[in-house]
Amino acid sequence: MRELACDVAIIGAGTAGIAAHAAAAKAGARAVLIERGPGGTTCARVGCMPSKLLIEAGRAVHDARGTGPLGVTTGEVRVDGAAVMRRVRRLRDDFVASVFEGLDRIPQDLRVAGTARFADSTTLLVDDHTRISAGAMVIATGSTPSLPPPLRPVADRVLTTDTVFEIETLPESLAVLGAGPVGLELAQAMARLGVQVTLLDPAGAVGGARDPKIAACAADLIGAEFDLRLGATVETAEAADDGVRLTWRLASGDQDSGTFDRVLAAAGRPPNLSDLDLGAAGIALDEDGLPDFNPRTLQCGTAPIFIAGDANQEHPVLHEAQRQGWIAGGNAARFPQVEAPPPWPAFALVFTDPQIAAIGRAFDAEAARDWIIGETAFADQGRARAMDRAAGLIRVYAEPEGRLTGAAMVGPGIEHLAHLMAIAVQEGWNAATFLDRPFYHPTLEEGLQSAVKAVAERTGGTR
Structure with missing residues (x-):
């Protein structure tokens, strides 16, 4: 068996693992990266990027068929499902290739292929060919789609978020299980491309929306395009x-049924931890088998082991995985001296049309009794009306003195408005400070300005 010694061993070469390796190397550590494949990151291979490619195809169809209110008449719009999926895979493969190009810059003697498991807190065994001794470890093993128990008898006929982009063409009908961000995005994209979609979820909201007004608005607007079955x-x-x-x-207790060409399970992605033998590392685990870790330092207990990205389920989104990887890799290199950077504001986006976002403090009905909430609807927003996109709602949350703490939104251009709000929350702005910034006219950003003005009017912060 090959013996390998290093300062930091990183298990997983996804978004968090790559960032952890870069951070450890920058701190002067000899860092080894372990990957069991297929590699290329969840985002590039099966997540953010291929889903957006499918979403953009659906948007193109929707826009082409929706020009009538603007006085523009178009001819027949036809969808070539096979061509759509070929484009998704072609560009997806380009994104994956760019990830591999970056990995190829890491020296070969610092990369190990295989499945790692702990022998103890400072020793890893990779398959039956390599023993790695390290001063510290980073777990960045990512996640895998779950298969709900009722689907297991027909598992060979079920698509997951890892396999849906491999289908040769679009099905005639599709049942999607899970109305979270990914399920909702794919359901709408497929429906716009001509697939008969039924979306099923036991919850009462879509896209993870917690603010009841935003959840209801999103369900009404997005659910109008397919058969949405909440509850x-x-x-x-x-x-x-x-x-x-x-x-x-x-x-209600009633039963219903349907037959579908394909079924897509989009009901979550549990972390890939079962093969690690965490017990051998002496890490305390909760009832779900997840390590007890500090969410700021990402250290597991007092062990020289850190966990980042989807593997810890703290914030399973790319920008958080990159940051967590950087924190974990740096702390592993400096161990036992670790840093605890302040967290970023919570920031979630759903790339449906209209888009959905939640920033900062999550809505809580009881706590909200003491909040100042500014609200504005896109129905009367000038730029949205000009675009024939005048539907949606913004709700901005603030402390009684006017400090902005969060927001929830559904509407056009939300991905851009949400970034403005995230900066405001992170910087600790109050409503008056936010309003003392330039807002060009006519823009969608003026919708967010109006919601913050509503906060200011209730806190004496208007100009």
């Missing part, structure tokens, strides 16, 4: 010709 729990699945027949229970 529906799938109970059974069985093969039916070349498809799958599902039976589900509604919140």
Whole structure:
């Protein structure tokens, strides 16, 4: 067995692992990166990027068919499902290739291929070929789609968020299980491309929205494009010709069913931890098998082990995975001296149309009794009306003295408005400070300005 010694060993070469390796190397550590494949990061291979490629195809169809209110008449719009999926894979493969190009710059003697497991807190075994001794470790093993128990009898007919982009063409009908951000995005994209979509979720909200007004608005606007069944729990699945027949229970207690060409499981991605033998590392685990770790230092207990990215389930989004990887890699290199940077404001985006965002403090009905909430609707927003996109809602949260603490939004251009709000929350601005910034006219950003003005009017902060 090959013996390898290093300062830091990083398990996983996804977004967090790559960032951790860069941080450790920058701190002067000899860092080894372990990857069992297929590599290329969740974002580039099966997440952010291929989903956006499918979303953009759906948007193009929707926009082409929606020009009538603008006085523009177009001809027949046809969708070539095979061509759509070929483009998704072609550009997806380009994004993955760029990740591999970056990895290729790491010296080969600092890269190990295989599945790692702990022998103790400072020793890893990689398959049966390499033993790695390290001063500290970073766990960045990512996540894998879960398969809900009712779907297991027909697992060979079920798509996951890891396999949906490999289909040769679009199905005639699709059931999506899970109305979280990914399920909602893919359901709408598929529906716009001509697929008959049914979206099922036992929860009562879409896209993870917690503010009830935003959740209701999002469900009304996005759910109008396909068959949205909130409060529906799938109970059974069985093969039916070349498809799958599902039976589900509604919140009312009634039962319903349907037969679909394909089923997509989009009900979460648990972390890849089961193969690590964390018990051998002496790490305390909770009832779900997740390590007890400090969310700021990312250290697991007092061990020289850090956990970053989707593996810790703290914030399973790319920008947080990159930052966590950087923190974990730097702390592993400096161990036992570790740093605890302040957290970024919570920031979640759903790339549906209209888009959904939540920034900063999450809505809580009881706590909100003491908040100042500024609200504005896109129905009367000038630029949105000019774009024929006048639908949606912004809710801005503030402390009684006017300090901005968060927001929830659904509407056009939300990905840009949300970034402005994230900066305001991180910088600790109050409503008056926010309003003392230039807002060009006519822009969608004026919608956010109006919501903050509503806060200012209630806190004496208007100019």
